[in-house]
Amino acid sequence: xxFTPALLRLVFVLASATSAANAAExxxxxxxxxxxxxxxxxxxxxxxxxxxxxxxxxxxxxxxxEIMPWARALALAEIEKDFCVFTAVHNAERDRKFKWVxxxxxxxxxxxxxxGSHVAPGTLDEAKAFTIGTQRGDFTHDILKNYxxxxxxxxxxxxxxxxxxxxxxxxxxxxxxxxxxxxxxxGAEIESVLTFSExxxxxxxxxxxxxxxxxxxxxxxxxxxxxxxxxxxxxxNSIAADKSASR
Numbered sequence: 053x054x055f056t057p058a059l060l061r062l063v064f065v066l067a068s069a070t071s072a073a074n075a076a077e078x079x080x081x082x083x084x085x086x087x088x089x090x091x092x093x094x095x096x097x098x099x100x101x102x103x104x105x106x107x108x109x110x111x112x113x114x115x116x117x118e119i120m121p122w123a124r125a126l127a128l129a130e131i132e133k134d135f136c137v138f139t140a141v142h143n144a145e146r147d148r149k150f151k152w153v154x155x156x157x158x159x160x161x162x163x164x165x166x167x168g169s170h171v172a173p174g175t176l177d178e179a180k181a182f183t184i185g186t187q188r189g190d191f192t193h194d195i196l197k198n199y200x201x202x203x204x205x206x207x208x209x210x211x212x213x214x215x216x217x218x219x220x221x222x223x224x225x226x227x228x229x230x231x232x233x234x235x236x237x238x239g240a241e242i243e244s245v246l247t248f249s250e251x252x253x254x255x256x257x258x259x260x261x262x263x264x265x266x267x268x269x270x271x272x273x274x275x276x277x278x279x280x281x282x283x284x285x286x287x288x289n290s291i292a293a294d295k296s297a298s299r
Contacts, residue, residue, distance in 0.1 A: 078115040078261070079135045080104060081125035085210065087234050087289045088139040088157070088253065091119050099289040100139040100156045103282060104255070107153075107272040113265065121208055123189030129258055136257040141191040143251070151261055153269045154254035155277075157286070160229040161192060161248040164217070167241035171223045174246070185213040185222035192226040195249060217242070228253075 082089040082096065089098040096117050108115045129137035130149050139156055140146065163179060165171045173179035176199060185205040186192045196204050205222045207213045210231075216222045218241070226248040227235075235242060257266060276282045 076134050078108070078113060078257075078265070079132070080115055080117040080255075081128050081135060081137050082117065082119055082139065083122040083125055083209070084119060085122075085139065085228075085231065087230055088228075089119070099285050100253070102285045102289070103156055103273065103276060104138060106276060106281065107269050110272045110275070111268045113268070122187055123208070126189045126256075129256055131258070133258055133260040136255050136261065138255045139253045140256040141251040142254045142256070143191050143194065145194045146191070146256065149259070150256035151259060151263075151266045152254050152256060153266060153273055155252045156255065156273075156282075157230070157253040158251070159253060160250050161226050162229055162232050162244045163224050163226050163246050163248045164232060164242045165224050165245050166217055166220070167243050169223070169243070172245065173224075176246070176248070179224060179246070182223035183221075185216050185225040187213060191251070192248065195226075214240075214242075 082101070084090050085098075087098055088100040089096060091097075096119055101117070104115075104117070125137045126140065129135045129140075136153075140150075142152055142154055163173075163176075163184075171182055173182065180199075180201050180203075183203040183205055184196055184201055185207060186196065187209050188206050193204065193206065205213070205216065207216065210225075210227065213222065213225050214235075217225050224245065228251075232242070232244060255269070273282075276285075
């Protein structure tokens with residue numbers, strides 16, 4: 053029997069589908085970081101969670117999701133087989149530690165201050181004069197270390213860093229632009245000072261997750277992007293956030 057290119061492609065597709073169906077359950081871990089992923093009424097919601105649900109449903113791969121502190125979530129995905137973490141920024145420090153499915157989103161990270169504060173650096177170098185707060189294990193901590201920021205305050209989660217910012221215990225903190233917009237809608241008295249970085253937000257999987265599983269997940273994410281579903285999810289989450297803020 054002669055294998056034509058079309059037949060070979062069909063065999064590959066069928067083999068990939070069979071591999072996906074037989075794949076081990078993927079254990080997703082994430083944190084409370086709206087609008088990407090957050091716990092509400094006992095359910096994990098958000099624009100990243102919505103995409104993960106569709107990816108895994110269409111890929112026909114069983115999965116579980118658990119919310120926990122970010123540093124623990126990131127560590128579990130790095131050391132435990134069949135674990136993936138989202139929403140993770142794909143940077144140079146993490147690149148070889150994981151296998152990646154992306155992008156769930158692209159966004160800027162902003163350096164913010166308490167509203168009315170006189171802390172007003174014009175550049176990242178000028179920001180080194182101030183105390184910067186972030187959470188353990190976050191990619192922003194890597195950036196702060198790489199740029200030799202001398203005064204870094206670490207917390208277990210972003211909520212604690214935000215409380216420190218509002219009480220004056222820290223001067224500035226980096227957060228995603230989407231989270232900043234959500235906080236502003238909720239009435240948080242914060243102001244953007246400057247752009248800290250531009251990032252790709254992704255699913256980061258343990259190196260032991262089979263390449264066939266990663267490929268299938270990526271194909272399903274590509275479909276969500278190509279048919280406009282990802283943008284619809286982003287828009288829907290923005291509308292939901294606006295309604296919540298207006299109550």
